[in-house]
Every structure is written in C-alpha cells, then in structure tokens.
Amino acid sequence: MLLEANRIQKSYDGVKALTSVSLELRAGEVHALIGENGAGKSTLIKVLTGAIRPDSGEIRLRGQRVEHNTPAKAKGLGIFAIYQQPALFPDLSVAENIGIANEGKKLWRKVNWRARVTHATRLLQQIGAQISPDALVSSLSMAEQQLVEIAKALAANACVLILDEPTASLGQRDTYNLLRIVRTLRAHGTGILYISHRLEELFEIADRVTVLRDGNNVGTREITDVTSRELIRMMVGRKVETLYPKPQTRPSEIALEVRSVSCERSRVKGVNLVLRKGEVVGLAGLVGSGRTQLAKGLFGLASFTQGSFYIDGKPVEIHSPRDALQAGLAYVPEDRCRHGAILEMSVRENVTLASLDKLSKNGILQRRAERQTAQGFTDRLHVKAPSIEALVKSLSGGNQQKVVLARWLITQPKVLILDEPTQGIDIQAKSEIHRLIRSCAEGGTAILLISSDMPELLALSDRVAVMAKGHLVSIFDRKDASTDEILRLALGQNPAESRGLN
C-alpha cells in the first residue's frame, strides 16, 4: 500500500470536521474522493499534506508511519497537492518555478540556468505540455499553470499526487488534456487522489472512489461497481435534520426582481429571479456555479453586462456597495474574516459601521444612540462578547458572524443576501443564526440564502433555486425540493445523462 490514513480525527472548536476517516491509496491508482462541500475533503487533504495536525490517527507511507507531518516533510516524502488555484510565483518564469521546488534549499549557490531550463523542458515534455520554460507564469492560462504545478511535483519526485478539483475551472479541451496526463502518471506508478464534483469525469478516470459525508468515510467502492445515482445517494445520506425552525409561506409583494442578468467575466448567464417580501429563497449550486458572482453583482461588487433589476418594483442602478446599501440591499459575504468583520475594531464599531449615517446628525456621531443600538442588537443576537468594546478578533467564528449579521440587520434591509452564513461555525451559533434568518424573514425582509449545506438550505428556504455553470437551471417550492434532485441539477446532469451512466 502506497499511502494509508488510519482513523484520522480532527475537530475545530468542538466541531468535528473528520470523525475517524480511513483511506488507502495504491501505487498506480486514481482514487476519487467525493462529498458535498463541508464533508471533510479539504480537511483530509490538509492532514495528508501536513498543513494541519490531526487530533488522532496516523498516516503511513509505504508502511512507514509518518511522524510529525509538516508541509515541508510531506513534500520531502513526495506527497504533493495541487489546488484549483495554482500556487506558483506569478512573476517568475516556468523554469524558475520548477527549479525552486527541485534544487533544494542552498541559498548561496550559483544557479545553473542552463540545467534549470533543460530540466524544466524535459519535465514539461514528459507530461506533454506545450509551454515554454522561459514564459512568465503570470502569462499562462489557469490550465497551463496547473500543468506547471504537475511538472513541479514531478521535479520533486512526487509519489502521491492530490488533485483538488483540478478541472473545476477548465474547459473541455483542457480537461481532456489533464485527464490524459493523469493517466500517464498513473502508468508510471504515481498514486493519485482525485477530488472532483464532476461525476462523469470520475467514471472516466478513477479506479476506486471514496465518499465522505459529515466527516465520515461512507464507503470505498470500485468505480465499476457503482452508478452515479448511488454515489449521489451516498453523498447526501438519507437523513434530513429537523433541528431547523419551520418556514411559513404566504404570498406577498415582490421585493426584488432580477431580469436576465449576465456577466461575461464572472460567468453568470441570463439569470431571472424574483424574491418576495418575507420569503427565503435558497440558492444552491457548486463552488464556481455563479452563485456568489450573482450575489456580488447584485451588491455592486461586479458589474453585470446585461439585464436589470428592480427593488419594490422600481428599477435600480447599483455600481457600488454604497448604492446597494442605499437601495435597501444588504450582503453578508462568504469570507467572514476577509470581507465581513473588521477584526481590529470593536464589536460596537463593527455593528454600527453600515449605519453610521443613520446614527449621525450632521456628520456628528450620536455616541449614546450608537452604544444603545450596538448593545441592543448584540443582546438580541446573543453575541457572546465580554462587552461591546471587545475587539472582534477576540470572538469565536460564530460570534463574529453574528456581529456581521447585526451590522446589516440594523440597516433594516429590504433584501438580505447571505453567502454561506454558517460555514465553519459551531452548532449552537448555527441554529441561532437559523432562527434569526427566519425571524428576519417574518419581519418582511426578502432573503437570498446561498448555502452548500443542503439540510440547512432545505429547512430554511421557502423556495430553492439551483445554479449550474452560470445558469439558474431550476427553482422549486420547498415541498417539491429534494436533496438528490438539487444535487443532480447542480452537478449539471440531466436525467438522460445519468441514465446513460447507469
């Protein structure tokens, strides 16, 4: 056995990301790893590459136990991961990027430029990549950069190659080319762990497949023994949690109407959507399906090349978040730490940031009103902080998210857009946020909820819209929506296709 992970456990702040996952990878095998977002795939990769240390469990390479795994050690042993976003030095040439991986750590050593270029050329030829070793990495396409990453791994004698959604942003031809290279590597005895959402691809390339769900290994199968329908069932599981509050549906006026908006760069294509007052519309789709781009476009962070939208029946022009805020929109972004909470500022300052105008008279901040508002909302949202003067960076993830939510609830938005509002936060805070979302909707706000957490989406939404490859492919009433159906649509499979796979 080339690589074994035995009973790996890992939890973050009491939330189990991996509950005893075991996995075996043979030499000369393509082993697919699949699961919904949040199933634990990324955590498992991080454990294998030494980026994080598991709470318990062991990793064995060729039977030898790997002690104290670190990124440097994993690379030294030949375990490499290649992500959807290549991690190369954009301002260095291809040969330099490959050389850095290969030539060891002697800083004060004369660089043999000719050898570097020859070596890079040989490796690129080996994988059949038509890339000049002198080209700057920044001038290469995403697909070409991935090939350079593979060459880099080969240069360092990789025996285990982890490919994390390598084809998610590739077109058909580049995908074909990549799969060809993966086959070549397999023939040379490299063990390949292949993560992908595209099921068709797995049937083409994988030898075995392992399905993760909620941090558990649900099963490892020979690819010839399973159908795509079975795999989807394994990913989804049978249970739908009932911990969520029940939504109530009642028809009401239209709060937001989006008419055939498109954006070329960000791959949103002709989306139509209507949000009614007091309604939660869930937006499902894979990473890269255009969900986040649609939200960003609505909030003025990306410009739509076509289409128009209306709030309360009136057409609105939104070119910046400020315009969006004034039009009555609110947006809680996906990356809480980078785009949501301002970590170096206090809870009070964070909470009132979007409503400074309201809390000021002639530009003078009304400190008492500010304090009362901040205190009131942090109490209402049960933000656990020593006081409203505590710095946001001292709070837990769930409480940081509540602070960002409070910021937007104060503005009394007509439309609230939530992008993965409960990602990476503990169960307790999660259910509190769920209750808040419902109560906010009951107050008449229209909510667009983007979430990869299927049970959450189904439990909170009145309707569920599914996006795939930039299109809004379907919209269901909650009672008609099922996880299998949503996942099938999100994976871009029409019924005919999946029958073909069966």
Add this chain to the structure above:
Amino acid sequence: MAWPALIALAGLYVYLAFAAPRFYAADNLRDIAIANVAVLLVSTGMTLVIVLGQIDISVGALFAVCSVICGTFAKMGVPMVFLPLVAAAAGTVLGATNGALVSFVKAPSIVVTLATMVAWREALRWITNGAWIGGLSNTFQWFGLGQRLGEAIIIVAALLLFAALSWSAHNLSAIRAIYATGSDAEAARLAGIPTSQIVFSVFALMGALTGIAALLNAIRFSDVPSNSGVNLELKAIAAVVVGGTPISGGRGDLAGTLVGVMLLGSIGPALTFLAVSPFWEKAIQGGIILTAVLIDAIGGWRERRMVEFA
C-alpha cells in the same frame, strides 16, 4: 494610547525639573511651542493618513510651495485676513492632487507622494531661482501685531485646530470611516463606506493642514524662503510613530501624536539646558523612533504567539 511615549515624556520633564530647572522658563517653553507648531499640524494630518494605511512624504515640498504662495499673495497686497484661506486652499489643491492619484488612479501613496515631492520642490526652485520673497509689508510678520501677540496667536491657532480635529476624531462618523478603511479597506467598502472618497479627502485635508502650518511658520519671519520644510515629512512621520500609531494603519490617535511631537521637539532644547552636545539630538531622536517601532513589533509578536497557542 501612547503610554511608552507619555512615560518617556514625563520622565524627561521630571528629570529636567531637577537637573535643569531653567528649562521651565516661560520664554523657553514658548520657543519650544513656536518651533513645533508646524510639525504638530502636519503630524495631525499625517496621523490620519497613516491610520488610513497610507503615507504622504510630499508634505515638506507642499509646505515650501504653500509658504511661497502665501508670500507672493501677501506681496501682491492681499489683506492678511485672507491669507489663511489662501494657504488652506493652496494646500487643499496640492493634497487633493496626491489624493486623486492614490484613490482613483490607485497608485501606491509612497510612489505618488515621492513623485510630487520631487516635482514640487524642483518646480519651486525653477520658478523662484532659489530666491527668497523679501520686501513684504510690515503687516506680514506677526500679522503686524508684534512678536508677543503674534506668537500667542500662532500657538492658540494651532492648539485650537488640533483640539477641533481631536474632537472630530472622536465624534465624526467620517473619521470612523477612516479607521475602518485603514483596518480593512475591502470590508469597509462592503459595509457601504465610500473608501475612495475617504482616501481622497484625507489627502486633501493633509494638504490643507500643511498649508496652514506653512502660513503660521512663514509669518514668524520678514522674508519667505523658497526651500522651507526640508525633512518635515520625516519629522511628522516620526512623531506619529512615536505617538503609538502603527505604520500599518487602522489604529492610533491624535493625543499620542501630540505626545510624540512634544517628546521629539523637547530633546534638542533639553540637551542645551543639560549642557550636552547638541550633536546628540538626532541620535537620541533616532533611538526614540526605533524604540517606538520595537515596542509595537514586540506587541504584535506576542499577540501572534498567543493566537498560535490558543
């Protein structure tokens, strides 16, 4: 708050009270205050620029240009009461130029202000041929009010301006927006703060304060030199950093900057009264700046360790 700087300042002043009580003579204190008025106003603006996560190294050159503009207008016979407006307007235009390049063209502020620093200085030298503006009417120096009253006006004007800005810093929502932008520009923009306009306005304000500082400095003399304000940007940045504002932005306050200006500005006179060679002044100032940076770095380092082991 800049506790280390405040403790150092208090220590210095207590030590002087015993070792050189003559330091506390009214004339001396007034001289120190007068000599630091320009630095204080420029440092105030610089604090906001640095809180914003930017830097402005063109203030010395702006100071020279504004001085000459004030002198030229005075020589043309513009009444003295209008000169503060002229100075502020000239400074605003120059600062806004920096601001436009930084906020709308999105060029890095250190490069933009390096370019304008060199450009304005050299342009000024070319236009004036290095000549000073002399032969001004008697109403220019000390506003024609005599040295005593003139000095008092300069000090009071500077302190009033500083007090007004300090009050604003605590009470205006616009200043909160500066801190938010400096902490995390993208998050601030997502919260609906017009970050580009904020950056533009702060540079314009920096220019206005530099213009007023230039005027308050120029009226101490009968002629206006064409090369004033050399190293003013360094003095201001030093005072801000010593005052506890990290160069990375997002934090800091004006009270700290006042302490920084007082500490750095008192070293030279203190040495004179302690009969130490004045050549030590720069070395000691350098040591203070280095200490301030080290204290900030150690604070950040300890914080990171705590997070790592949490």
